[in-house]
Amino acid sequence: MRLSRYFLPVLKETPAEAQIVSHRLMLRAGMIKQASAGIYSWLPLGYRVLKRIEQVVHEEQQRAGHIPVLMPTLQSADLWQESGRYDAYGDELLRIRDRHDRDMLYGPTNEEMITDIFRSYVSSYKALPLTLYHIQWKFRDEVRPRFGVMRGREFLMKDGYNFDLTKEDALHAYNRHLVTYLRTYERLGLQAIPMRADSGPIGGDDTHEFLVLAETGESEVFYDAEITDLKFGDRAIDYDSVDQCRAVLEEFTSRYARTDETHDPALFDKVPAERQRVARGIEVGQIFYFGTKYSEAMGATVQGPDGKPVPVHMGSHGIGVSRLVGAIIEASHDDKGIIWPEGVTPFACGIVNLRQGDDAADAACEQLYGALAAIGLEALYDDRDERAGAKFATMDLIGLPWRITVGPRGLKNGVVELTSRRTGESEELAPEAAIRKLADIYAPHLGAARA
Amino acid sequence: MRLSRYFLPVLKETPAEAQIVSHRLMLRAGMIKQASAGIYSWLPLGYRVLKRIEQVVHEEQQRAGHIPVLMPTLQSADLWQESGRYDAYGDELLRIRDRHDRDMLYGPTNEEMITDIFRSYVSSYKALPLTLYHIQWKFRDEVRPRFGVMRGREFLMKDGYNFDLTKEDALHAYNRHLVTYLRTYERLGLQAIPMRADSGPIGGDDTHEFLVLAETGESEVFYDAEITDLKFGDRAIDYDSVDQCRAVLEEFTSRYARTDETHDPALFDKVPAERQRVARGIEVGQIFYFGTKYSEAMGATVQGPDGKPVPVHMGSHGIGVSRLVGAIIEASHDDKGIIWPEGVTPFACGIVNLRQGDDAADAACEQLYGALAAIGLEALYDDRDERAGAKFATMDLIGLPWRITVGPRGLKNGVVELTSRRTGESEELAPEAAIRKLADIYAPHLGAARA
Incomplete structure (x- = not known):
C-alpha cells in the first residue's frame, strides 16, 4: 500500500478520553x-x-477439525x-x-441458538463428536463501556460449541x-496463561480463562513463575488423541495460576x-465444559449406541477477537507507539523514502x-513528500515490526537500512539481502491468507 | 473435507415454507x-x-484502490x-x-456514518480521491420477509462510498x-446487467442497478438482446484512467436496459x-452518484486548491452479498439441485468412493x-458407508461443479471418472489426468484465498 493513497488518519494529540495505552x-x-459509547468503527489500519x-x-480452529458456521446477530427471545436466560441475563442483554412487536435480542453469546441448530438436525450419536464455531459481532450493553x-x-x-456423547468425550x-487456544495466542505473539476461572452466566464446573499479563489488566492474578517458561511452540499434535491433548492440559494447568x-x-x-507472582492480567478467552445444562433444558438428545435417548454433553469456548487487538497493544508497545508482533502486523514492513x-x-x-509483494509480503510505502522525522514518527506510532529506510546516500553504497521496531537496531545491507531477511522472518507466518 | 466429519444436514423433504427454488x-x-422471520444461520456449506x-x-474492490474499513452494526440515532433520515426512513428502520434510553438503530446503510468519519479526519482536497467500503451485516425490518x-x-x-472534489471526479x-461490479459478477459466474434505476431513499440522479436474469426475479426488465452478448472478460484496465472507465460504462449502458x-x-x-426482450430480473447491486446531498447536510467539506471550503461530491455503491447466494442458485440449478459456478463453489470437487x-x-x-489439496483445491470426500446412489444424489443436490468417482472396477483399468455437474458428461481418465484437468479449470480462480 502506498501511503499517499491510503487512509491513515494519525492524530498528533493524545485523546483526552482514553484512559489506557491501547485505547490511546x-x-x-x-x-x-x-461511533457511540462502546461502539467503534474500524479504520483501515485497525x-x-x-x-x-x-x-x-x-x-487454528479448522486445524483441529472444528467447523465454521455463521449465526445471525439478532436472535428471537x-x-x-x-433456556431460562431471557430473564436471568439482566440489563447487559x-x-x-x-x-410486529416480537421480542428479539442482540446476541451476547449463542448457546441457545447453536443448541437449536443441533437438535434440529442431529439425532444419532454417530454424528458425534461435533464442534461448530463462528466469528460474529456480539453485543453486551455495559453500564460503563470503557x-x-x-x-x-x-x-x-x-x-465455539462442542457436542459429545459422554462427559469423557466432552x-x-x-x-x-x-x-x-495456546497455539492461537502464540501465533498472535502473545503469552496467554490458562487460569482456573469462574463460570458466570454460561454455567458449568470446568472452565479456564486465558490471561495476558499486562499492568493495565482488569484482573489481579496469582501464579507460579514457572508457568511463564512454558511454550507450546510448533510441536506436532494429533487432535484426535485423547492422551496428547490431556498431556498438554496437564502441562499448562498443573502449576498454580488463578485470578482473584x-x-x-x-x-x-x-x-x-x-516463584510466587502477583500481577495483573487481561482476559482474552475462556473455555467451558457445562455438561447437559442446555441440552436438557432444550431437548438436544441423540440416540445412543443402545438406542436410548441421551442429552449431549456440551461446552463453549470463546476468544475475544476485537478485544485482542487492544490486549496485544497493552502487551507490546513503548513510548513511541505500538510494536506489532509479526503474526498480526497490518503490514509486513514499512518503506521510508x-x-x-x-x-x-x-x-x-x-x-x-514490488519484490516484497512478489513473495507475499505487503509493505506500507511512505511515498509522501514529508520530512524524514515525520515519516519515522508515523512508522514508530503505527508499529510495523520492520522498516526499510531508503536514501540517496545509502544507495550510492548499494545499501538500504533495515530497522527493528522492537530493538531499534538497524543494519545496512543490500536491498536483496533485506528482502531475504524479511522472507526468513515471515516464513512461519506466510501461507496464511491476508484479506 | 471428509464428509464423515463434516456437518452437512441435507433434507430429503422439500420444506413447505419455501416458495422459490433457491430457498428450497x-x-x-x-x-x-x-433462526427467526427473515433471519438465517449459515450452516457450514452456506x-x-x-x-x-x-x-x-x-x-475486486481493492484492485481498484478502494480501501476496506468496518463500521459497526448499531448506530446512534x-x-x-x-441527515433527516431518522424520521424519513419509515418502519423498515x-x-x-x-x-440508558439512548436512541440507536441497526444500520440498513451507512451514508451518515461514513460521512461522519470523513468529516472528522479529512480537511484538504489533497486527500482525495478516496473510496472507503465495508462488508457488514445490515438490517431492514421488512413487513413480509420472504x-x-x-x-x-x-x-x-x-x-462503498466515494469522496471527490468535483462532480467530474465523482x-x-x-x-x-x-x-x-462487472468484474465481480463475472467472477461469480453471473451475468448482471446494469440498468437505469430509481434512487429511492439514498437519493441522487445517477444510478444503475445490476440485474441477473432469472424467472423468479422480483422486477420486470426490458432490454435490447444485444446486451447479453457483452462480456467484460479479463481485459486489463487502468482504474485511474477516466477514459477507460467511461468507455466501459458507455459500452455496457448505451443499449436499452431498464426495470419497470x-x-x-x-x-x-x-x-x-x-431484439426487444421482456423478462424478469433479480437485483444484486446498485451504484449511486448523489453529489453533495450528505456532505452539505452534515458539513463534510474540504479546503479546495483555492483555499475555500467545498462540500465533497459523493456516491454510494452496494452489492448484496448474502442475497447473491440465492441469486446465483436462481440462475444456476436444475431439477437435481444447485450447480455452482467454479468461482463460488464451496468445494472444488466432490470425491465419491x-x-x-x-x-x-x-x-x-x-x-x-491429498493431491488436490497440494495444488490448493479442497475436495469434499464422501467417505461414508453409503450406497452409490445416495452419494450421487447428495453431490448433485449440493452442486459441486465436478465429481470424481472412484471404484474398484475402474481402478483395475487405472482410471477414475470425472463428471461435470453442469453437462452431466463423464470421462474416464487416470487419476493424475483428472487432477491436471481440475488444475486447469480452477487456474483462473486460484490465488484467491479460501478461508
Missing part, C-alpha cells in the same frame, strides 16, 4: 473511531489487524425463554422489539480447545516463595515494494 | 437454517459460499437526525433503545465502481423488434484428496 494508541494510530487475528483464529475495544459494547468474538473436546475470583491463598502458599522525488530513491523503493 | 435448495442442501463471495468482492436470503431482514452487504468514481420502475415504452420501441472399505478404492481416494 489505537486512536492516535488511526485504527478506530468511536481493520487489517482485526482481519489478521480472525484469520489466525479460523486456521423465544430460545432464551426456553440488549432487548429489541421489531415492527478502555476502547477492550470493554466495548459491540464486539467481535469467536465462540472433556477431550475441552482439552482440544485448550490446545487450539478463584484465588486460594492457602494453595498459593504452597508455591515456593521465590528519505528523498521522495529523487529518481534513484524512488526507483529503489518501487523495486523493494 | 438452500434449505435442502443444508446451507441455511431459519458459510463457505458466503465467504467465497465476500472474498471475490474484497479482491443522532447522525440520522442530522429497526429502532433500538439502549439501557424468499429466504433473497429478501431477509438481516443481510450481508458490501457498501462520476469517474461512479464509472470505476461500475467496472469493479424506469421503463420508457417509447424509447424501448426504438429497439429493433427482434463407490466402495468405502475397499483398500484400493480408499487409498485412491485418499491420494486424490
Whole structure:
C-alpha cells in the first residue's frame, strides 16, 4: 500500500478520553473511531489487524477439525425463554422489539441458538463428536463501556460449541480447545496463561480463562513463575488423541495460576516463595465444559449406541477477537507507539523514502515494494513528500515490526537500512539481502491468507 | 473435507415454507437454517459460499484502490437526525433503545456514518480521491420477509462510498465502481446487467442497478438482446484512467436496459423488434452518484486548491452479498439441485468412493484428496458407508461443479471418472489426468484465498 493513497488518519494529540495505552494508541494510530459509547468503527489500519487475528483464529480452529458456521446477530427471545436466560441475563442483554412487536435480542453469546441448530438436525450419536464455531459481532450493553475495544459494547468474538456423547468425550473436546487456544495466542505473539476461572452466566464446573499479563489488566492474578517458561511452540499434535491433548492440559494447568475470583491463598502458599507472582492480567478467552445444562433444558438428545435417548454433553469456548487487538497493544508497545508482533502486523514492513522525488530513491523503493509483494509480503510505502522525522514518527506510532529506510546516500553504497521496531537496531545491507531477511522472518507466518 | 466429519444436514423433504427454488435448495442442501422471520444461520456449506463471495468482492474492490474499513452494526440515532433520515426512513428502520434510553438503530446503510468519519479526519482536497467500503451485516425490518436470503431482514452487504472534489471526479468514481461490479459478477459466474434505476431513499440522479436474469426475479426488465452478448472478460484496465472507465460504462449502458420502475415504452420501441426482450430480473447491486446531498447536510467539506471550503461530491455503491447466494442458485440449478459456478463453489470437487472399505478404492481416494489439496483445491470426500446412489444424489443436490468417482472396477483399468455437474458428461481418465484437468479449470480462480 502506498501511503499517499491510503487512509491513515494519525492524530498528533493524545485523546483526552482514553484512559489506557491501547485505547490511546489505537486512536492516535488511526485504527478506530468511536461511533457511540462502546461502539467503534474500524479504520483501515485497525481493520487489517482485526482481519489478521480472525484469520489466525479460523486456521487454528479448522486445524483441529472444528467447523465454521455463521449465526445471525439478532436472535428471537423465544430460545432464551426456553433456556431460562431471557430473564436471568439482566440489563447487559440488549432487548429489541421489531415492527410486529416480537421480542428479539442482540446476541451476547449463542448457546441457545447453536443448541437449536443441533437438535434440529442431529439425532444419532454417530454424528458425534461435533464442534461448530463462528466469528460474529456480539453485543453486551455495559453500564460503563470503557478502555476502547477492550470493554466495548459491540464486539467481535469467536465462540465455539462442542457436542459429545459422554462427559469423557466432552472433556477431550475441552482439552482440544485448550490446545487450539495456546497455539492461537502464540501465533498472535502473545503469552496467554490458562487460569482456573469462574463460570458466570454460561454455567458449568470446568472452565479456564486465558490471561495476558499486562499492568493495565482488569484482573489481579496469582501464579507460579514457572508457568511463564512454558511454550507450546510448533510441536506436532494429533487432535484426535485423547492422551496428547490431556498431556498438554496437564502441562499448562498443573502449576498454580488463578485470578482473584478463584484465588486460594492457602494453595498459593504452597508455591515456593521465590516463584510466587502477583500481577495483573487481561482476559482474552475462556473455555467451558457445562455438561447437559442446555441440552436438557432444550431437548438436544441423540440416540445412543443402545438406542436410548441421551442429552449431549456440551461446552463453549470463546476468544475475544476485537478485544485482542487492544490486549496485544497493552502487551507490546513503548513510548513511541505500538510494536506489532509479526503474526498480526497490518503490514509486513514499512518503506521510508528519505528523498521522495529523487529518481534513484524512488526507483529503489518501487523495486523493494514490488519484490516484497512478489513473495507475499505487503509493505506500507511512505511515498509522501514529508520530512524524514515525520515519516519515522508515523512508522514508530503505527508499529510495523520492520522498516526499510531508503536514501540517496545509502544507495550510492548499494545499501538500504533495515530497522527493528522492537530493538531499534538497524543494519545496512543490500536491498536483496533485506528482502531475504524479511522472507526468513515471515516464513512461519506466510501461507496464511491476508484479506 | 471428509464428509464423515463434516456437518452437512441435507433434507430429503422439500420444506413447505419455501416458495422459490433457491430457498428450497438452500434449505435442502443444508446451507441455511431459519433462526427467526427473515433471519438465517449459515450452516457450514452456506458459510463457505458466503465467504467465497465476500472474498471475490474484497479482491475486486481493492484492485481498484478502494480501501476496506468496518463500521459497526448499531448506530446512534443522532447522525440520522442530522441527515433527516431518522424520521424519513419509515418502519423498515429497526429502532433500538439502549439501557440508558439512548436512541440507536441497526444500520440498513451507512451514508451518515461514513460521512461522519470523513468529516472528522479529512480537511484538504489533497486527500482525495478516496473510496472507503465495508462488508457488514445490515438490517431492514421488512413487513413480509420472504424468499429466504433473497429478501431477509438481516443481510450481508458490501457498501462503498466515494469522496471527490468535483462532480467530474465523482462520476469517474461512479464509472470505476461500475467496472469493479462487472468484474465481480463475472467472477461469480453471473451475468448482471446494469440498468437505469430509481434512487429511492439514498437519493441522487445517477444510478444503475445490476440485474441477473432469472424467472423468479422480483422486477420486470426490458432490454435490447444485444446486451447479453457483452462480456467484460479479463481485459486489463487502468482504474485511474477516466477514459477507460467511461468507455466501459458507455459500452455496457448505451443499449436499452431498464426495470419497470424506469421503463420508457417509447424509447424501448426504438429497439429493433427482434431484439426487444421482456423478462424478469433479480437485483444484486446498485451504484449511486448523489453529489453533495450528505456532505452539505452534515458539513463534510474540504479546503479546495483555492483555499475555500467545498462540500465533497459523493456516491454510494452496494452489492448484496448474502442475497447473491440465492441469486446465483436462481440462475444456476436444475431439477437435481444447485450447480455452482467454479468461482463460488464451496468445494472444488466432490470425491465419491463407490466402495468405502475397499483398500484400493480408499487409498485412491485418499491420494486424490491429498493431491488436490497440494495444488490448493479442497475436495469434499464422501467417505461414508453409503450406497452409490445416495452419494450421487447428495453431490448433485449440493452442486459441486465436478465429481470424481472412484471404484474398484475402474481402478483395475487405472482410471477414475470425472463428471461435470453442469453437462452431466463423464470421462474416464487416470487419476493424475483428472487432477491436471481440475488444475486447469480452477487456474483462473486460484490465488484467491479460501478461508
